[in-house]
């Protein structure tokens with residue numbers, strides 16, 4: 001009766017494969033009678049490397065091919081970095097599990113400088129994230145922010161080749177790939193708000209596949225889910241795709257009753273940052289995310305985002 005083989009659709013980057021292997025190991029740990037196979041595939045986001053991500057357009061560049069594979073029954077589950085997962089799912093698919101969160105902070109990586117504050121005037125910083133760019137520019141308008149694409153290893157190589165004085169990456173990716181020694185400084189959320197879902201791995205599957213769902217159940221982390229759902233609700237209400245100058249970060253208090261959510265929308269050039277925060281019962285996390293978004297919109301985030309979306313559609 002039970003499905004003895006679980007097929008995991010995954011991208012082929014080192015980080016994606018690490019995350020798929022992690023889910024495979026977890027599934028095998030909880031169920032000793034199943035076989036888990038990886039089904040590696042290439043996504044549009046992996047192919048279009050020469051265009052700044054913000055200009056490529058379209059949501060879910062890194063997940064669509066994986067979803068089609070599940071819908072066509074060539075795979076059973078897909079493992080994603082939550083921050084790359086669009087807020088809405090195609091008919092027939094859903095986010096079943098959110099695994100325990102790795103460090104959500106951004107990492108300052110440099111071969112020369114020990115921290116952001118040490119960067120000299122005009123230093124060249126690599127990042128293709130509008131979220132990182134607007135927060136860097138707000139604090140340090142002198143910095144020369146240049147686009148940086150590719151998977152984690154490609155980005156590190158470009159840094160090592162001397163194209164940049166420093167780059168910003170997610171700590172989680174470096175930690176998972178056992179390269180945490182490359183992290184010169186963990187940038188605290190107060191200084192740079194992470195992306196929604198940063199550091200969390202999510203598992204998507206067919207909504208009618210009860211067998212797979214029961215196999216996945218032990219991998220769930222309720223605390224991470226509460227945090228990530230509040231963050232995603234804020235992004236959803238802002239209609240934020242994956243390439244937007246939006247930060248959102250939630251934490252849960254010690255007795256697991258309250259969620260504290262902080263959000264930010266920034267003009268890409270850093271000339272304006274609209275920030276706010278909200279606290280409330282954990283069960284209302286998504287409503288709080290929505291409420292926070294409405295506040296940001298009413299304080300000018302609507303104009304900033306309209307500008308960003310029209311820029312990315314015009315070229």
Ligand SMILES: NCc1[nH]cc(CCC(=O)O)c1CC(=O)O
Pocket residue numbers: 081082083084152168169170171172173197198199200201
């Ligand atoms: N957008 C690419 C991406 N998606 C997830 C991670 C890192 C791992 C994570 O956030 O779980 C990265 C790389 C980065 O931002 O440095």
